[in-house]
Amino acid sequence: MTIPINWYLLVAAALFCIGLYGVLSRRNAIGILMGIELMLNAVNINLIAFWRYMDQVRLTGQIFAIFVFTVAAAEVAVGLALVIAIYRNRATIIVEEIDLLKE
Amino acid sequence: MVPIIIFGLASLVTLGAALAVVTNKNILHSAFYLVLAFVGVASIYVLLEAPFIAVVQVMIYIGAIAILIVFAIMLTRRILSEDLIQRNSQWILSALGAVGLFVILGWIMYSVKWPVVQQAVPEDTITILGQELLSTYIVPFEIASVLLLAALVGSIIISRERE
Numbered sequence: 001m002t003i004p005i006n007w008y009l010l011v012a013a014a015l016f017c018i019g020l021y022g023v024l025s026r027r028n029a030i031g032i033l034m035g036i037e038l039m040l041n042a043v044n045i046n047l048i049a050f051w052r053y054m055d056q057v058r059l060t061g062q063i064f065a066i067f068v069f070t071v072a073a074a075e076v077a078v079g080l081a082l083v084i085a086i087y088r089n090r091a092t093i094i095v096e097e098i099d100l101l102k103e
Numbered sequence: 104m105v106p107i108i109i110f111g112l113a114s115l116v117t118l119g120a121a122l123a124v125v126t127n128k129n130i131l132h133s134a135f136y137l138v139l140a141f142v143g144v145a146s147i148y149v150l151l152e153a154p155f156i157a158v159v160q161v162m163i164y165i166g167a168i169a170i171l172i173v174f175a176i177m178l179t180r181r182i183l184s185e186d187l188i189q190r191n192s193q194w195i196l197s198a199l200g201a202v203g204l205f206v207i208l209g210w211i212m213y214s215v216k217w218p219v220v221q222q223a224v225p226e227d228t229i230t231i232l233g234q235e236l237l238s239t240y241i242v243p244f245e246i247a248s249v250l251l252l253a254a255l256v257g258s259i260i261i262s263r264e265r266e
Contacts, residue, residue, distance in 0.1 A: 022125030024197030
């Protein structure tokens with residue numbers, strides 16, 4: 001065990017910020033969902049790293065990571081269903097053009 | 104020495120693929136780079152001695168989520184030609200914000216003295232995991248199953264063709 005915990009946390013922070021950039025800069029709704037997936041992965045790396053370095057016996061970090069997996073699966077299923085429903089109605093998934101409430 | 108090399112490779116693959124995901128012009132290529140990023144994260148889990156989480160990562164993220172995203176891209180492909188601009192007008196501001204957040208987070212992560220406990224991982228983590236899930240965490244476990252059912256029904260109803 002030679003790798004310090006800070007390295008894992010730094011990688012996770014970088015992954016989170018890359019995902020955040022994707023969420024904020026993409027015009028495509030599916031691209032935004034991909035950014036959210038990257039951010040959730042970064043959170044999971046943090047949870048597993050804290051489990052490995054601080055709480056090895058009770059496995060709390062692993063259990064939280066499993067719940068994050070579950071919620072991510074539910075989130076992406078509903079999100080993509082919404083994208084497909086919007087595409088069917090409006091023939092676009094560019095988020096700037098989906099402004100029904102403004103009209 | 105070997106774990107450090109593997110860690111470096113895994114984080115390089117992960118971060119490089121993640122950068123490709125958010126910057127690639129072709130959204131389908133982004134989805135394939137997303138698979139590569141998930142593989143990199145799975146190898147980081149293996150390095151952290153969490154094999155069950157690594158397998159779940161491969162099965163759920165690569166086997167389900169990435170495939171679902173590729174399906175959605177294929178179904179909405181007609182408007183996603185490569186000459187379409189994939190970045191919105193505020194991308195410079197977003198990049199500045201993301202870099203700023205990374206500087207703040209990195210400074211915190213680097214400067215805090217984490218109360219690390221050097222201890223070996225228990226032998227049968229998967230057994231303990233199952234016991235904990237069905238004893239201490241039984242209520243969140245059941246709520247997660249209800250959430251999955253609700254998401255299943257909801258996504259079918261939302262994406263169904265209406266007469």
